Amino acid sequence: MTATEQALDLDVPSGVPARTATPPPGDARLARLSLNQKTVDGWSLREAIDGCVAAGIPSIGAWREPVAEVGVTSAAGWLRDAGLRVSSVCRGGFFTTADPAEQRMRHDDNMRALDEAAELGAPCLVLVPGGLPAGDRDLVRARARAAAAIEALVPHALDVGVRLAIEPMHPIFAADRGVVSTLAQALDLAEPLPVEAVGVVVDTFHVWWEPGIEEQIARAGDRIASYQVCEWITPLPADTLLSRGMMGDGHIDFPHLTACVAAAGYRGDVEVEIFNAEVWAADGHAVLATSARRYVELVEPHL
Amino acid sequence: MTATEQALDLDVPSGVPARTATPPPGDARLARLSLNQKTVDGWSLREAIDGCVAAGIPSIGAWREPVAEVGVTSAAGWLRDAGLRVSSVCRGGFFTTADPAEQRMRHDDNMRALDEAAELGAPCLVLVPGGLPAGDRDLVRARARAAAAIEALVPHALDVGVRLAIEPMHPIFAADRGVVSTLAQALDLAEPLPVEAVGVVVDTFHVWWEPGIEEQIARAGDRIASYQVCEWITPLPADTLLSRGMMGDGHIDFPHLTACVAAAGYRGDVEVEIFNAEVWAADGHAVLATSARRYVELVEPHL
Numbered sequence: 001m002t003a004t005e006q007a008l009d010l011d012v013p014s015g016v017p018a019r020t021a022t023p024p025p026g027d028a029r030l031a032r033l034s035l036n037q038k039t040v041d042g043w044s045l046r047e048a049i050d051g052c053v054a055a056g057i058p059s060i061g062a063w064r065e066p067v068a069e070v071g072v073t074s075a076a077g078w079l080r081d082a083g084l085r086v087s088s089v090c091r092g093g094f095f096t097t098a099d100p101a102e103q104r105m106r107h108d109d110n111m112r113a114l115d116e117a118a119e120l121g122a123p124c125l126v127l128v129p130g131g132l133p134a135g136d137r138d139l140v141r142a143r144a145r146a147a148a149a150i151e152a153l154v155p156h157a158l159d160v161g162v163r164l165a166i167e168p169m170h171p172i173f174a175a176d177r178g179v180v181s182t183l184a185q186a187l188d189l190a191e192p193l194p195v196e197a198v199g200v201v202v203d204t205f206h207v208w209w210e211p212g213i214e215e216q217i218a219r220a221g222d223r224i225a226s227y228q229v230c231e232w233i234t235p236l237p238a239d240t241l242l243s244r245g246m247m248g249d250g251h252i253d254f255p256h257l258t259a260c261v262a263a264a265g266y267r268g269d270v271e272v273e274i275f276n277a278e279v280w281a282a283d284g285h286a287v288l289a290t291s292a293r294r295y296v297e298l299v300e301p302h303l
Numbered sequence: 304m305t306a307t308e309q310a311l312d313l314d315v316p317s318g319v320p321a322r323t324a325t326p327p328p329g330d331a332r333l334a335r336l337s338l339n340q341k342t343v344d345g346w347s348l349r350e351a352i353d354g355c356v357a358a359g360i361p362s363i364g365a366w367r368e369p370v371a372e373v374g375v376t377s378a379a380g381w382l383r384d385a386g387l388r389v390s391s392v393c394r395g396g397f398f399t400t401a402d403p404a405e406q407r408m409r410h411d412d413n414m415r416a417l418d419e420a421a422e423l424g425a426p427c428l429v430l431v432p433g434g435l436p437a438g439d440r441d442l443v444r445a446r447a448r449a450a451a452a453i454e455a456l457v458p459h460a461l462d463v464g465v466r467l468a469i470e471p472m473h474p475i476f477a478a479d480r481g482v483v484s485t486l487a488q489a490l491d492l493a494e495p496l497p498v499e500a501v502g503v504v505v506d507t508f509h510v511w512w513e514p515g516i517e518e519q520i521a522r523a524g525d526r527i528a529s530y531q532v533c534e535w536i537t538p539l540p541a542d543t544l545l546s547r548g549m550m551g552d553g554h555i556d557f558p559h560l561t562a563c564v565a566a567a568g569y570r571g572d573v574e575v576e577i578f579n580a581e582v583w584a585a586d587g588h589a590v591l592a593t594s595a596r597r598y599v600e601l602v603e604p605h606l
Contacts, residue, residue: 137556139512171474174512175554176537185514209442209477211488234479238541251478253440 012290013278014249020297022289025056029296032303034087036061036228036273039291040284045075047284049082055288059085059269061228062120064113072116079120087269088165088226089117093127095149096142096179107149111156118160123268124225125157126165126201131176142179147189150198157197165225166190167201170209172240183207183216190223199225202261203273205232205244208252217260227261228271229254229299242277247294258302270299315593316581317552323600325592328359332599335606337362337390339531339576340369342594343587348373350587352385358591362388362572364531365423367416375419382423390572391427391468391529392420398452399433399445399482410452414459421463426571427528428460429468429504434479445482450492453501460500468528469493470504473512475543486510486519493526502528505564506576508535508547511555520563530564531574532557532602545580550597561605573602 009018023029035057037048045066052060060079067075067089079086092113097103110125117125129146136142150164157164168186169178180186186200200223207213209232217224232252233245247254258270272291279287312321326332338360340351348369355363363382370378370392382389395416400406413428420428432449439445453467460467471489472481483489489503503526510516512535520527535555536548550557561573575594582590 132554137554137559139556140517143514171512172539175535181512182514188514209474209484211446211485211491214443232478236475236543240539240543251435251440253442256440 007283007286008289010286011293012246012282012286013276014246018290018293020293023056023292023296025054027056027296029300030056030292031058032269032300033057033292033295034059034061034085034269034271035288035291036090036271037063037066038090039272039274039279040287041280043284045070046078049078049084051284051288052084053082054285055292057288057292058083059087061088061090061271061273062086062122063090064116067116067120072119076120085269086120086122087271088124088126089113089120089122090126091128092125092164093167094130095146096130097133098136098141098145103149107152110149110153114153114156114160114162117162122162124163124165124199126167126226128167128169129178129180131173131179139174139179146179150189151193154193154197158194163199163225164197165199165201167203168206170206182210183213183220184210187216187220187223195222199223201226201228203228203230204252204254204257205230208232208257213257214260217257217264221264224261224264224266225268226271227266227268228273229295230272230274237277239277242275244273244275246274246276246279246290247272247298254298255302258299262303270295270303310586310589311592313589314596315549315585315589316579317549321593321596323596326359326595326599328357330359330599332603333359333595334361335572335603336360336595336598337364337388337572337574338591338594339364339393339574340366341393342575342577342582343590344583346587348378349381352381352387354587354591355387356385357588358595360591360595361386362390364391364393364574364576365389365425366393367419370419370423375422379423388572389423389425390574391429392416392423392425393429394431395428395467396430396470397433398449400436401439401444401448406452410455413456417456417459417463417465420465425465427466427468427502429470429529431470431472432481432483434476434482442477442482449482453492454496457496457500461497466502466528467500468502468504470506471509473509485513486516486523487513490519490523490526498525502526504529504531506531506533507555507557507560508533511535511560516560517563520560520567524567527564527567527569528571529574530569530571531576532598533575533577540580542580545578547576547578549577549579549582549593550575550601557601558605561602565606573598573606
């Protein structure tokens with residue numbers, strides 16, 4: 001056994017021996033698993049593609065920055081050649097500026113992001129709403145600006161066949177990253193807009209705590225454009241942006257939430273998306289192996 | 304001017320010169336200001352009482368631990384002699400255990416806390432609901448246990464004339480401290496119980512981000528048992544328990560939320576409650592001076 005093979009049997013980031021066997025490539029339980037690129041932040045798109053193929057992960061959540069490094073057309077070709085689906089493109093959004101020039105700039109950038117998602121064959125573009133502008137304390141208006149900016153993208157989303165996926169973000173990020181704070185609020189935003197054009201992201205890290213989350217997931221139904229799994233751990237790491245854990249290492253009831261998402265009719269890919277300095281510092285192949293193990297243990301049986 | 308007097312004119316914890324004059328003792332704008340003891344964590348009850356008197360702050364939010372150090376009867380005497388009101392007692396709660404013996408122990412402790420609050424003349428006992436027990440991922444049941452435990456305290460609360468004040472806590476604490484995460488949820492819990500016995504705490508730090516907070520504060524009406532002010536700052540300090548800021552240093556719209564609380568009919572004291580390592584490290588008198596300045600600037604005009 002080589003050092004690398006050994007490392008694949010240790011869970012990331014805990015370093016303890018895996019409690020289940022790693023599902024091999026071709027294992028039917030992996031059929032809906034997707035690797036969000038941010039989980040292996042140190043990998044290029046090429047490395048992420050090769051890593052997914054080696055691990056038997058059939059789908060990838062692509063980020064615009066690593067895609068841009070090689071160009072969208074090349075990236076689309078690589079993904080096609082590797083036989084990988086693209087479960088989502090991350091990310092559009094950042095809609096909350098009150099400055100008209102910046103609003104136009106953001107709109108144009110989101111239009112380009114929709115084009116890129118279409119070229120990559122992604123079903124949806126994940127929208128991070130954006131936080132309060134500097135010195136601005138009016139959450140109600142910031143939220144209204146986000147709603148208006150999303151609505152303005154609907155025609156192009158319909159044209160290119162990519163859904164806008166509003167991501168409600170944990171209230172820890174309400175000030176500086178995402179003013180849409182609950183699934184209920186995201187659904188209220190989406191409701192007046194066509195379901196083919198506007199959906200929501202259910203990310204366990206962001207919404208696990210929400211009172212009545214079960215009812216909101218049921219209400220979401222066809223609006224669920226993406227299901228992302230990652231863990232709430234305590235004590236929270238010092239950098240809250242990197243405070244997400246590996247499924248099973250924290251407080252979230254993945255079987256329960258996954259069953260809710262399945263009961264709501266979601267049939268798409270399930271992305272593992274973990275922002276965590278320890279995960280990022282680990283060997284990418286070990287991250288994928290742990291992700292696959294935890295997914296088949298805690299998530300896949302409940303889909 | 305002595306060094307101490309100089310320090311009183313510098314804001315805590317920023318260290319920048321105060322932008323407004325410190326309201327002197329007797330200033331009518333201080334009539335409803337209360338110092339939650341936790342804001343000056345290094346002070347004994349005696350020091351907190353003397354500090355409030357020196358600063359002209361007429362009310363105090365008392366914590367059980369520093370009160371216990373001198374005994375409840377002595378504490379009540381000191382407070383009476385100093386002419387201070389007690390705006391609340393912190394804290395009861397921690398209701399989420401599934402272990403029957405621990406549930407009885409918690410119930411008995413909360414009964415004693417109600418007695419202490421009554422002896423201190425406090426109108427309410429602040430309830431921190433408690434987090435998920437170790438290894439328990441069932442938020443729905445933990446929340447149900449909290450509801451049952453609160454209901455069990457109602458008869459004694461009515462007997463001693465102290466309101467149980469349910470504190471919804473920021474979702475950052477849902478796992479390890481408070482499973483009641485929104486004002487809406489706290490009001491749902493309170494609704495079946497008599498308004499004289501069960502109220503809610505509106506703490507700006509915990510609920511500022513809540514979608515529809517304006518409607519929920521209006522809905523709360525007579526249920527508002529305590530209004531606490533403290534700030535959401537970014538970047539969040541590494542220790543999230545100590546991540547609260549001085550009003551005006553962050554993202555919360557205090558005039559707006561205060562106007563909502565006033566419109567809901569709240570006529571009680573307003574507690575400044577700041578858990579923050581830098582504030583705790585500062586001179587207590589400077590903390591009180593900054594608190595009073597920010598209060599008369601951002602809160603009091605909107606009451």
